[in-house]
Amino acid sequence: MDKIAIFPGSFDPYTRGHHDIVCRGLNIFDKIIVAIGYNSQKERYFDIYQMKDHIRSAFNKKDPVEVIDYDQLTATLAKSYGAKYLLRGLRNTTDFEYENSISQLNRYLNQELETVFLITSPNYASISSSIIREVHKYGGDITDFLPYQI
Ligand code: ADP
Numbered sequence: 001m002d003k004i005a006i007f008p009g010s011f012d013p014y015t016r017g018h019h020d021i022v023c024r025g026l027n028i029f030d031k032i033i034v035a036i037g038y039n040s041q042k043e044r045y046f047d048i049y050q051m052k053d054h055i056r057s058a059f060n061k062k063d064p065v066e067v068i069d070y071d072q073l074t075a076t077l078a079k080s081y082g083a084k085y086l087l088r089g090l091r092n093t094t095d096f097e098y099e100n101s102i103s104q105l106n107r108y109l110n111q112e113l114e115t116v117f118l119i120t121s122p123n124y125a126s127i128s129s130s131i132i133r134e135v136h137k138y139g140g141d142i143t144d145f146l147p148y149q150i
Pocket of ligand 1: 008009010011012015016017018021037087088089090091095120121124125126127128129
């Protein structure tokens, strides 16, 4: 049976750090679904539909990667896609603290779900979507941090 993983996140924007995790994940999983969590109460900085196109453009057409948006529990989304794995990246201990509790919760909600963590490559460890948004807001050049052209 195919090993399908969901890579959930806000991806506002999707960065080279995220891309590194998905590319490395493709050595482990048969298919990865990049799932942009959408919260109608929370305004995004980058348009979600454009971000979906940007993420798709970072991959080859043949890559087993699907890009979707969702507004439900990640554990429920995984079930509906037949995905038994959640893929997450770990940059530091702050990520670990958060990811630890969220992964326990996800497994409580969906007993078949395992979260798989990849440690960030050192080159990308300092990249965060929030810092990139800040730089962009004040007119800075963010192209080096993104795996696509904006
Ligand atoms: P959220 O804030 O909703 O968790 P993010 O888009 O910030 O979504 O992150 C999605 C996942 O990618 C998380 O597992 C996060 O730890 C990971 N991640 C974020 N930035 C990086 C990076 N620079 N390198 C590796 N993983 C990262």
